Amino acid sequence: MLRELLLDAPGKKVLLLGNEAFARGALEANVQVAAAYPGTPSSEIMEALAAVAEEAGIYAEWSINEKVAFEVAYAAAVAGLRSLCSMKHVGVNVASDALMVANYAGVEGGMVIISADDPAGHSSQNEQDNRMFAKFAEIPCLEPATPQEAKDSVVIACELSEKCKLPVMVRSLTRLSHVRGDVELGPLPKEKKRPNLRRDITYTGFPAPDHHKLLHDRLMNIEEDLERVPFNKVEAKGGEKVGIVACGVGYNYAKEAIKLLKLREDDVAILKLGVPYPLPKKLVSSFLRSYDRIYVVEDGFPFMEEQLKILCYDLQIRPTILGKLTGHLPMEGEIDPEKVVVGLARVLGIDYKVPEIKVRGDIELPRRTLSMCAGCAHLATFYAIKQAVRREMKGDPRKTSIVCGDIGCYGLGLFHPYNMFNTHICMGASIGCANGFAQTGINQPVIAYLGESTFFHAGMPPLLNAVYNGANVKVVVQDNITTAMTGHQPNPAVGYTAMGKPAPIVLVEDVAKAFKVPFVRVVDAYKVDELIETIREAIRTPGPAMIVARRLCAELARRQARRKGIQIVPPTIDKMKCNGCKYCITQLLCPALIWREEERKADIDPLLCVGCRVCNQICPQKAITGGNGVADL
């Protein structure tokens, strides 16, 4: 796919992931500086750009967090270049501090913020709709519907941004960012711009009321342009009484619903809206005037629906507006063809039943919850934390630890069967919350748990806070030398940049020492006893403590072992010694450890096992021995 990104062949059709299409759009738009922090479903935008950046003559970076990414892109745009920053929806929360003044201050070159929202929270902790952020910041928002429009949206957003001198948001969704489709390539620019910066009070955001007025004037300036954005289009104006207003990806479901109801293409009118904020008022008003009933199809909050209702009030017209607020689509979760067709059938008064899914015969389908990877060092650390607390508490069942989780693969520790965490809210909040728990005077060990990328992103300020305020927190950093959850992006601990250039390695423990954390230890995460003893020692030592449990991500380790010619040989389970206690399976929960019901013994799946030898160390019967693989790296 990366070859296609640089293909200078206008008119050629290629298969691109939505996120790759955004990246191609950035190249076609002549974006010269791009920055991001990884986060599903946004990561592949910067991954793709970084992979071709050098050849394309642009700059791309993985910033340490979204606020920094925003600021990097913002500064480039102030210097007159076109720039882009991309992030997942919750990333915009982090960047918002800068965004809420950058809108007042304005830009010279076109600046695009891609917000990849995740309705249904496939890989997120909430469902926030960042069109609200565009409205909050009073900046234009585009919402493409297809990979083709994803590509085109970056070009259009840059042009709009340069015209109104405001950053422009492009809202993506999981069902666009992670959808592959055919995309027709446009031309690539031939010439780069040179940065040009003058010192101007405009870029400072002061004085606020003047600049707020300026912001409003700038938005007014592009009113007509927003009407003409090609993602807005009216289809089938026929004489029917029902019109659909479909925003972004919702348009695809609306079209599918019409097919599923076996309606003719022109039976129902559709206004496809690609600009959810500010509304292209002329286009929308004329559509609203033409229909008695309006069905609003959108993912996320009832954002369009509310705006349409307000617009109708101003226009003094009273069509019936149906959507999320009227129960014609659910208020939570992601929309899909079934939800949209059921809503449309109700609007049209058609009888439609969603096919019923039934298993015939006496068969029960067991659930398959997500699990950590086989050989993941986080598993060893989960185990070690539990053991350390148990042993320190000497079996007193009333006494347990408080464990504050964080955002990363280890977020799975939240769920059954791990049940690791008391709190789990946002990046860096493990240490932040631990600070608070420790200061309540609670008589339990307070443990914060996070990865190294999360530590650099938002864990450093709360760690320093703990030192400065003397919070008795025990921080376990699961350092797997990559940002694993989002696809192995490098971070300051890794030693190279997004564009593959060598970079200085910044170790988590060095930061902790510089912050004057009194207790700092580094342990090999696969050495279980040492890890348990170190955590116990940390619990017994008053004051802030940090334990860095380090091991390369098991997925990367498997690849590295293969490259180095290390054969992965799973450990052997001595079937005479295994008494079927299941300790290894229930306590470690490594997916490579399987249960043979017929012989009532544990076994190891040779295709999943990576040879970490952690199970060897924990088997109470000492029945698991030998094996090699990633432990030998």
Add this chain to the structure above:
Amino acid sequence: MQTSKRDEITVAIAGVGGQGTLVASQIIGHAAVKRGFSVRISETFGMSQRGGPVVSHIRIAKNVYSPLIPLMTADVVVGFEPLEALRAALKFLVRGGSVIVNTRVIYPVEVNRGDAKYPKLDKILEALRSLTSDVVTLDATSLAIKAGNPIATNIVMLGALAALDKLPLEPEDLREAVKERVPREVEVNLMAFDLGFKAIREKRQ
């Protein structure tokens, strides 16, 4: 919903996170775009699906809209794992459609812990056959090991799908796409493809 097999098709690829459903669907999509089709492939990925059930939604036609397959409209369900094949077929397979199943089982954590039971393989196949008479099985993982790498299970399944002759593509289109999309270990992958292809062709004759 019977569609003309040569110009419009919907395929669901079901498996367990980490089995390579994503790469397999990408190969099909790539080949289809080269043939001038409009394509949508939808999948959820990232950590969120690691070890969990995954379904790739593949839709190929002149004009495709929804990136998600509407319930019970997939012409083919390709199951990389038996339990997931059944789970996806119940939800997506058009009644009377085709199913290809890799018979190698991957136990959910729940089953290993003893919180749930994994159904017997013949029960799963029986349930699939109650949905359609067109169910074919193969031990794709063993064939992939034979080709040189168990990871190539997804390419074996792709070969099997090509042998069904339901895609609006020739097997050679897919072989080419394998070469272009997975440039590493081309020999292993092409052998995996051919082994999967042969396994189904022989059963179908």
